[in-house]
Amino acid sequence: MTVAAIIPALNEEGAIGQVVAGIPRDLVDTIVVVDNGSSDRTAERARAAGAIVVAQPERGYGAALIAGVAAVPLVDVYVFMDGDASDVMDHLAAMLRMVHCGQAQLVLGVRAGAVEPGSLLWHQQLGNRLVTWMISCISRRTLRDLPSLKVIDGNTYRSLEMRERTHGWTAELISKAAVRGIAIAEVETGYRRRIGESKVSGSLRGSLLAGYRIIAAVIRVWRTEGAAR
Numbered sequence: 001m002t003v004a005a006i007i008p009a010l011n012e013e014g015a016i017g018q019v020v021a022g023i024p025r026d027l028v029d030t031i032v033v034v035d036n037g038s039s040d041r042t043a044e045r046a047r048a049a050g051a052i053v054v055a056q057p058e059r060g061y062g063a064a065l066i067a068g069v070a071a072v073p074l075v076d077v078y079v080f081m082d083g084d085a086s087d088v089m090d091h092l093a094a095m096l097r098m099v100h101c102g103q104a105q106l107v108l109g110v111r112a113g114a115v116e117p118g119s120l121l122w123h124q125q126l127g128n129r130l131v132t133w134m135i136s137c138i139s140r141r142t143l144r145d146l147p148s149l150k151v152i153d154g155n156t157y158r159s160l161e162m163r164e165r166t167h168g169w170t171a172e173l174i175s176k177a178a179v180r181g182i183a184i185a186e187v188e189t190g191y192r193r194r195i196g197e198s199k200v201s202g203s204l205r206g207s208l209l210a211g212y213r214i215i216a217a218v219i220r221v222w223r224t225e226g227a228a229r
């Protein structure tokens with residue numbers, strides 16, 4: 001089984017070295033950091049820590065992840081995670097095992113349990129409730145979170161034909177998987193305060209824009225998947 005971690009990074013020089021170094025190399029074969037037009041030393045630090053760096057000048061969380069996958073298109077399993085040191089890797093082995101043994105095709109690292117105070121802001125929690133409720137309405141699946149840390153079987157990922165290039169990417173991934181009846185498992189992983197400045201949830205404008213794109217992504221999945229059935 002080949003496993004690749006894909007990490008989108010926009011100006012994460014303070015965190016990215018530690019993020020790459022913190023990924024257990026006995027579990028992950030290839031680490032791809034997608035430099036999303038950073039003006040700092042993100043690429044240099046990622047490379048020094050042992051990652052392959054892919055440049056994606058087009059801004060956007062989804063655009064970065066799609067470029068990262070394109071660099072390693074045929075692996076067996078993908079691990080998606082952020083470059084800000086907020087994701088906790090302690091349960092990665094268990095998450096990978098669930099995919100390896102076929103228990104689930106998509107495993108979500110739910111931000112519950114050991115969640116550091118201040119790491120998940122109130123509007124993120126509210127937004128999560130709203131969007132997981134929307135997903136339950138369109139798929140009849142009850143999910144708890146739309147987290148940054150996700151493990152997915154490679155063939156399943158490729159079958160989803162991801163197209164969102166913005167922050168709606170995770171919402172597209174999870175809602176499509178839910179609507180299509182793909183086996184989704186949830187593992188409580190906890191969450192930490194990020195290193196460096198948030199590009200999204202830290203500002204009102206960023207949060208509203210991300211919220212809009214996340215909701216639009218779920219609605220798009222509902223319309224296109226509904227029409228396909």
Ligand SMILES: Nc1nc2c(ncn2[C@@H]2O[C@H](COP(=O)(O)OP(=O)(O)O)[C@@H](O)[C@H]2O)c(=O)[nH]1
Binds near residue numbers: 036059081
């Ligand atoms: N906002 C944003 N984040 C990006 C972009 N490209 C890559 N990223 C990365 O996506 C991850 C999530 O962004 P972050 O600012 O932590 O968002 P938050 O956790 O929702 O506050 C980080 O690793 C960013 O560096 C982009 O164009 N916009």
Ligand SMILES: [Mg+2]
Binds near residue numbers: 082
């Ligand atoms: Mg973050």
